[in-house]
Amino acid sequence: xxxxxxxxxxxxxxxxxxxxxxxxxxxxxxxxxxxxxxxxxxxxxxxxxxxxxxxxxxxxxxxxxxxxxxxxxxxxxxxxxxxxxxxxxxxxxxxxxxxxxxxxxxxxxxxxxxxxxxxxxxxxxxxxxxxxxxxxxxxxx
Amino acid sequence: xxxxxxxxxxxxxxxxxxxxxxxxxxxxxxxxxxxxxxxxxxxxxxxxxxxxxxxxxxxxxxxxxxxxxxxxxxxxxxxxxxxxxxxxxxxxxxxxxxxxxxxxxxxxxxxxxxxxxxxxxxxxxxxxxxxxxxxxxxxxx
Numbered sequence: 001x002x003x004x005x006x007x008x009x010x011x012x013x014x015x016x017x018x019x020x021x022x023x024x025x026x027x028x029x030x031x032x033x034x035x036x037x038x039x040x041x042x043x044x045x046x047x048x049x050x051x052x053x054x055x056x057x058x059x060x061x062x063x064x065x066x067x068x069x070x071x072x073x074x075x076x077x078x079x080x081x082x083x084x085x086x087x088x089x090x091x092x093x094x095x096x097x098x099x100x101x102x103x104x105x106x107x108x109x110x111x112x113x114x115x116x117x118x119x120x121x122x123x124x125x126x127x128x129x130x131x132x133x134x135x136x137x138x139x140x141x
Numbered sequence: 142x143x144x145x146x147x148x149x150x151x152x153x154x155x156x157x158x159x160x161x162x163x164x165x166x167x168x169x170x171x172x173x174x175x176x177x178x179x180x181x182x183x184x185x186x187x188x189x190x191x192x193x194x195x196x197x198x199x200x201x202x203x204x205x206x207x208x209x210x211x212x213x214x215x216x217x218x219x220x221x222x223x224x225x226x227x228x229x230x231x232x233x234x235x236x237x238x239x240x241x242x243x244x245x246x247x248x249x250x251x252x253x254x255x256x257x258x259x260x261x262x263x264x265x266x267x268x269x270x271x272x273x274x275x276x277x278x279x280x281x282x
Contacts, residue, residue, distance in 0.1 A: 006261075007254035099254065113148035113240065120147075120261010 003103040004116050008123040011095040012130035014066040020126055021069045021087050030126040032139035039063070045071060049139050056080055079111050098123070144244040145257050149264040152236040153271040155207040161267055162210045162228050171267040173280035180204070186212060190280050197221055220252050239264070 010017055020026035024037040027047075034048030038060060045058040055076055061084070062070035069087040073080045083104040090097045100119070105112050121138065128135040151158055161167035165178040168188075175189030179201060186199040196217055202225070203211035210228040214221045224245040231238045241260065246253050262279065269276040 004257070005249055005254040006258040007251055008258050009255075099251075108146055110148055110240075113146040114150075116145070116257065117147040117149050117261040117264040120258040120263075121265040122261075123258040124262040 001103070002105045002108050002112070003101055004105070004112070004119060006100040006119050006123050008098050008127055009092065009095060010098055010127045010130050013094075014089045014091055014096045016130055017089050017096045017098055017126075018066045018069070020130055022063055022065070028137060030129045030135070030137055031122060033137045033141045034139065048141070051141060058085070077111075079105065079109065082106075098126075142244070143246045143249050143253070144242055145246070145253070145260060147241040147260050147264050149239050149268055150233065150236060151239055151268045151271050154235075155230045155232050155237045157271055158230050158237045158239055158267075159207045159210070161271055163204055163206070169278060171270045171276070171278055172263060174278045174282045175280065189282070192282060199226070218252075220246065220250060223247075239267075 020030065023039055024035055027035045027037055027045075032047050032049055034052065035046070037043075037045035041060055041063050043060045045060060047056040047058070049055070057074045057076060058071040059074060060070075061072050062068060067089055071085045073083045073085065075081045083102050086101045086103070088099040090099070100123070102115075102119070118138070125135050125138055161171065164180055165176055168176045168178055168186075173188050173190055175193065176187070178184075178186035182201055182204050184201045186201060188197040188199070190196070198215045198217060199212040200215060201211075202213050203209060208230055212226045214224045214226065216222045224243050227242045227244070229240040231240070241264070243256075243260070259279070266276050266279055
């Protein structure tokens with residue numbers, strides 16, 4: 001088992017960063033425009049790519065406002081199924097230190113490495129969105 | 142020991158991707174404007190950040206045109222010193238599959254996770270540069 005770890009300092013308060021992770025409206029601003037997400041623990045979220053050629057299906061395992069978001073992935077990509085995605089928010093210098101881990105990867109494959117690069121780009125895209133630079137989502141569909 | 146792995150498909154030929162990694166002019170377009178780099182095996186490279194508040198000192202361990210670039214880091218950041226940075230280029234569909242590994246990290250620290258996010262952003266920035274979108278370097282100094 002291996003994991004991906006990312007981290008970035010965002011010049012926005014933890015409640016704003018939380019809204020980018022815990023609401024459908026927020027998630028659509030930086031990840032994929034094709035997002036459907038509940039905002040309650042035990043709810044579901046779906047992230048679609050390439051006109052639904054690939055869809056990541058998530059269960060929302062935990063939501064702790066301004067602090068913590070956890071999803072578990074149940075498909076449809078076989079390498080993502082079984083991974084757990086954890087977001088931790090810590091107030092720092094008037095902004096937020098955002099830490100992300102995707103654990104449960106079975107192997108460090110080519111797809112793992114490509115997803116790692118995209119997560120890095122997404123961390124900066126989320127920062128740009130929350131700091132008012134309006135980058136739009138990575139996947140606009 | 143742990144390592145960072147990144148990968149991206151670039152719509153540019155391997156010799157163009159190689160020039161972005163093996164020449165000072167190329168490196169300045171996507172990483173840091175404060176780059177000084179030899180273009181021969183055994184030579185040195187320096188990457189400066191925050192007005193030389195931090196400088197990564199590299200030895201150029203291998204250069205295989207259009208295929209392979211290896212650097213070893215000798216400072217000045219204590220977590221980077223001792224890491225080895227390997228770039229592998231493979232022709233694919235008229236472009237290049239670019240694989241990157243930074244091995245030899247002693248631990249998966251906060252700085253490791255922040256560098257991982259920045260490497261992801263840099264992979265996309267290099268792609269943007271090589272595909273003609275002129276993003277400029279991440280650190281413009």
